[in-house]
Amino acid sequence: MSGPAALPAAAPVILALGSNLGDRAATLIQAVQDLFAVDGLELSDVSPLWESAALKLDGVDAAAPRYLNGVVAGSFAGDPLDLLAAVNSIEADHGRVRAERWGDRTLDIDIIVIGDLVRADARLTLPHPLAHARDFVLAPWLDVDPDAVLPGRGPVRDLLAATEQTARRYTDTRIDAPPRDAPPRAAPTGAAALGASGLGASR
Ligand SMILES: Nc1ncnc2c1ncn2[C@@H]1O[C@H](COP(=O)(O)OP(=O)(O)OP(=O)(O)O)[C@@H](O)[C@H]1O
Numbered sequence: 672m673s674g675p676a677a678l679p680a681a682a683p684v685i686l687a688l689g690s691n692l693g694d695r696a697a698t699l700i701q702a703v704q705d706l707f708a709v710d711g712l713e714l715s716d717v718s719p720l721w722e723s724a725a726l727k728l729d730g731v732d733a734a735a736p737r738y739l740n741g742v743v744a745g746s747f748a749g750d751p752l753d754l755l756a757a758v759n760s761i762e763a764d765h766g767r768v769r770a771e772r773w774g775d776r777t778l779d780i781d782i783i784v785i786g787d788l789v790r791a792d793a794r795l796t797l798p799h800p801l802a803h804a805r806d807f808v809l810a811p812w813l814d815v816d817p818d819a820v821l822p823g824r825g826p827v828r829d830l831l832a833a834t835e836q837t838a839r840r841y842t843d844t845r846i847d848a849p850p851r852d853a854p855p856r857a858a859p860t861g862a863a864a865l866g867a868s869g870l871g872a873s874r
């Protein structure tokens with residue numbers, strides 16, 4: 672089943688980012704900057720980062736590099752498949768290799784929700800089919816929206832409480848939302864990337 676081609680109006684969107692290879696924080700900082708340049712996407716908030724052990728298909732892999740995860744919130748107007756193509760392109764720009772399902776990766780960007788849109792084709796399933804069970808998605812989502820509700824599943828707060836909640840707040844780095852006119856591929860600098868007063872400040 673496919674959804675309508677384009678959304679009639681801007682809808683709230685949550686994107687989840689993760690990285691467990693390379694300089695994880697630098698990658699996530701740059702990826703957020705890249706997202707600011709995506710057509711039709713307006714970002715309003717960037718969560719603090721969370722760290723957790725890598726979840727593999729056969730369970731938690733304590734030997735694998737740990738993940739940093741966060742979410743961005745905003746709105747999107749346009750064709751959801753164009754948003755998917757844009758986030759896939761950003762992943763590719765950051766050296767993402769698709770070798771193994773749930774394999775280690777430099778960058779993963781999942782579309783968690785676009786408004787109340789429900790669609791279930793292989794290219795794009797919304798809401799993301801595993802978001803309700805992933806503390807590394809739910810915890811940062813709750814940071815940016817304490818009243819968030821996952822369509823079809825319920826309040827994010829309750830969903831998070833039902834997980835094992837192994838993700839821990841990562842306080843070494845926080846991501847500032849860049850100003851709207853920031854150059855899309857500007858290299859992160861220490862001050863800009865690790866700023867003390869950004870939207871992503873730890874609470
Ligand atoms: N909501 C969604 N967000 C992102 N990709 C999606 C979504 N629904 C379906 N997909 C499809 O899933 C494909 C595989 O994505 P990806 O390689 O990132 O999976 P994964 O990160 O290993 O696993 P998971 O989807 O469980 O997080 C993408 O190419 C995309 O077409």
Ligand SMILES: Nc1nc2c(c(=O)[nH]1)N=C(CO)CN2
Nearest residue numbers: 689723724725726738773807
């Ligand atoms: N801790 C953690 N584990 C994962 C993650 C992730 O973002 N964080 N993403 C995966 C595939 O999307 C598979 N496993």
